[in-house]
Amino acid sequence: MTLPDNPIIIGLTTVAALFVATSLTMGFFTKNQMPVAGRNIIVTGASQGMGKAVAILLASLGANVAIVARDLKKLAAAADEIQAVMNANASKYPDQKLAVISADLSESENAQRAVAEAEAQIGETEILWCCAGGANPGFFRDYQPSDLEWAMKTNYWSAVYIAHNVIQKMTSRPPPPQKYPTDGNHQRKIVFTSSLVAFCPLVGYSSYSGPKAALRALTDTLRQECLLYDIGVHCCCPGSIISPGLETENLTKPAILKKIEEEDDKPQTPEDVAKYCLEELQRGQTLPVSSFIARAARAASVGPTPRVGFLFETLLTWVCTIVYIFVRGGHDGLVLKERKAKGLPWESGQA
Ligand SMILES: NC(=O)C1=CN([C@@H]2O[C@H](COP(=O)(O)OP(=O)(O)OC[C@H]3O[C@@H](n4cnc5c(N)ncnc54)[C@H](OP(=O)(O)O)[C@@H]3O)[C@@H](O)[C@H]2O)C=CC1
Numbered sequence: 001m002t003l004p005d006n007p008i009i010i011g012l013t014t015v016a017a018l019f020v021a022t023s024l025t026m027g028f029f030t031k032n033q034m035p036v037a038g039r040n041i042i043v044t045g046a047s048q049g050m051g052k053a054v055a056i057l058l059a060s061l062g063a064n065v066a067i068v069a070r071d072l073k074k075l076a077a078a079a080d081e082i083q084a085v086m087n088a089n090a091s092k093y094p095d096q097k098l099a100v101i102s103a104d105l106s107e108s109e110n111a112q113r114a115v116a117e118a119e120a121q122i123g124e125t126e127i128l129w130c131c132a133g134g135a136n137p138g139f140f141r142d143y144q145p146s147d148l149e150w151a152m153k154t155n156y157w158s159a160v161y162i163a164h165n166v167i168q169k170m171t172s173r174p175p176p177p178q179k180y181p182t183d184g185n186h187q188r189k190i191v192f193t194s195s196l197v198a199f200c201p202l203v204g205y206s207s208y209s210g211p212k213a214a215l216r217a218l219t220d221t222l223r224q225e226c227l228l229y230d231i232g233v234h235c236c237c238p239g240s241i242i243s244p245g246l247e248t249e250n251l252t253k254p255a256i257l258k259k260i261e262e263e264d265d266k267p268q269t270p271e272d273v274a275k276y277c278l279e280e281l282q283r284g285q286t287l288p289v290s291s292f293i294a295r296a297a298r299a300a301s302v303g304p305t306p307r308v309g310f311l312f313e314t315l316l317t318w319v320c321t322i323v324y325i326f327v328r329g330g331h332d333g334l335v336l337k338e339r340k341a342k343g344l345p346w347e348s349g350q351a
């Protein structure tokens with residue numbers, strides 16, 4: 001093959017190539033990767049915080065929603081809010097369904113029961129969005145083994161058991177017919193919720209970063225495997241969310257972690273987190289984030305995970321990999337300062 005030597009052809013080809021690359025990377029031509037109107041969606045951890053905001057947002061966009069959590073009272077209060085949104089929607093989306101299910105999802109039988117109950121009430125699951133989770137920050141040496149187990153159950157097993165059951169069900173039957181067909185991608189989906197913590201070391205989150213990073217790794221593997229079934233797998237990684245969960249964890253959060261979070265992260269409302277994560281999901285992002293700081297942390301550790309906006313995200317990866325050297329230096333510096341102030345445990349009566 002001979003390469004063209006006509007400068008006009010070279011020029012035009014270059015412009016066309018840049019245009020196509022930019023369009024693909026900026027997502028100009030990508031269609032909605034997660035339409036929700038008329039679709040059956042299970043949201044876990046939906047009685048408060050991010051999960052409730054996700055359920056309300058999906059309800060406002062016309063989805064049938066099944067909300068799952070343990071505490072019935074909190075579930076009932078959330079259900080009232082969601083039902084009010086559905087009522088207000090009635091002329092645009094008639095016959096929207098809401099199911100309310102109490103289950104401790106950290107036990108596999110309960111997860112199976114929750115899915116069965118949800119499907120009996122709203123229909124076959126098209127999207128599962130797992131938000132249930134929570135942190136118990138502290139120092140590793142101070143935890144009881146039961147604290148470490150709690151974090152794994154609350155964050156990892158509460159998502160994995162229900163996802164496992166939903167994937168078994170999804171793969172045993174075709175996708176249900178669409179009530180509101182669009183030119184978007186009506187592929188069925190599993191959405192996990194991890195955290196910015198999956199991307200970066202943070203003193204005080206040792207019980208929590210493991211299960212959250214495990215969800216991210218599971219997402220990478222399951223995304224690949226679920227290409228076999230045309231099921232999308234995603235994992236939201238937000239920064240701090242102003243939620244009842246955050247209030248509770250702040251009661252026991254080590255001061256040094258509080259300080260890092262106050263300096264480096266601006267907590268977002270659950271509504272904003274839900275909105276930005278959904279936008280990223282609709283663009284097809286595998287690891288949706290809801291803030292710039294989480295986007296920067298993601299860029300620094302995205303590795304082989306697919307990214308929408310390849311050119312820009314890859315440039316951001318180069319920049320953030322360098323920036324992170326200084327960020328980590330700052331955080332390590334704060335820890336070393338604390339060590340100096342407190343003294344080593346076996347020398348200062350903390351042993
Ligand atoms: N808040 C934050 O700063 C951040 C949070 N995240 C993650 O985002 C998600 C939402 O966080 P947030 O809004 O703070 O949530 P909250 O802690 O405020 O609420 C957690 C929800 O999950 C439910 N839940 C907890 N454990 C179980 C269980 N075993 N079985 C069923 N439901 C359960 C709770 O209800 P009930 O107790 O009644 O079961 C509640 O509905 C979590 O996965 C969290 O780890 C990520 C980044 C930052």
Ligand SMILES: CCCCCCCCCCCCCCCC(=O)[C@@H](N)CO
Pocket residue numbers: 134135195196197200202238239240241245246249260261264265293296297300320321323324327
């Ligand atoms: C390239 C630059 C990257 C900079 C990254 C530095 C970020 C530090 C801020 C920490 C924010 C922690 C948010 C998640 C908290 C969480 O998941 C819990 N609160 C759960 O309830």
